[in-house]
Amino acid sequence: MNSNMIVELVGYFGSALVLVSFLMTSVVKLRIINAAGGLTCTVYSLVIHAYPTAIMNICLVLINIYYLMRIRKAERAYDFIAGNPEESLLGYLMRTYASDIHKHFPQFDPVSVKDCSAAYVVCHNASPAGILLGNRRSDGELEVILDYSTPAYRDCSVGTYLYSRLKEQGIRKLTFAGIPGPHESYLQAMGFAKEEGTYVKKLD
Secondary structure, rough: HHHHHHHHHHHHHHHHHHHOOOOOOOOOHHHHHHHHHHHHHHHHHHHHOOOOHHHHHHHHHHHHHEEEEHHHOOOOEEEEEEEEOOHHHHHHHHHHOOOHHHHHHOOHHHHHHOOEEEEEEEEEEEEEEEEEEEEEEOOOOOEEEEEEOOOOHOOOOOOOOOOOHHHHHEEEEOEEOOHHHHHHHHHOOOOOOEEEEEEEOOOO
């Protein structure tokens, strides 16, 4: 493979990243991938001496960085709803996001919802942002069965807000004993530690 072909592949890769970014439902992921694609295209443009294209891509990267910083600094006003697993709102949300929930929690059984003793819903501007289902213990522990965020809110802000509100509910520890699958990266980002096969997070 000669150098010209490598340069062309870099250009194709950058273009592919830009295209893929528009498939993201999360604004944060869209901005990050789009910025990565723009940066790659900038390198490609500089190598082939296409300076106007390079300047355009640099501007796109800076725009993405600017909006990512705004998103990070912005504090979303979430609403916290403590409810019942059998309530109609929760049932509607579970049906609406059934395929996405199964994708990220393949071990989750929707039938188990009726056996949960605790259910919490987080909304943003009246739009659903997150669902937490679990079994509450008398010692302040909440055994998490499902901790799901809708596609537009997967930047850990829902979890951060939700966990802060759970302390007001008298919950001091969260445990997750299931198979995390794709959810494992979120658990790690939120500070869960693995103890004897169970993911644990203390809220104190």
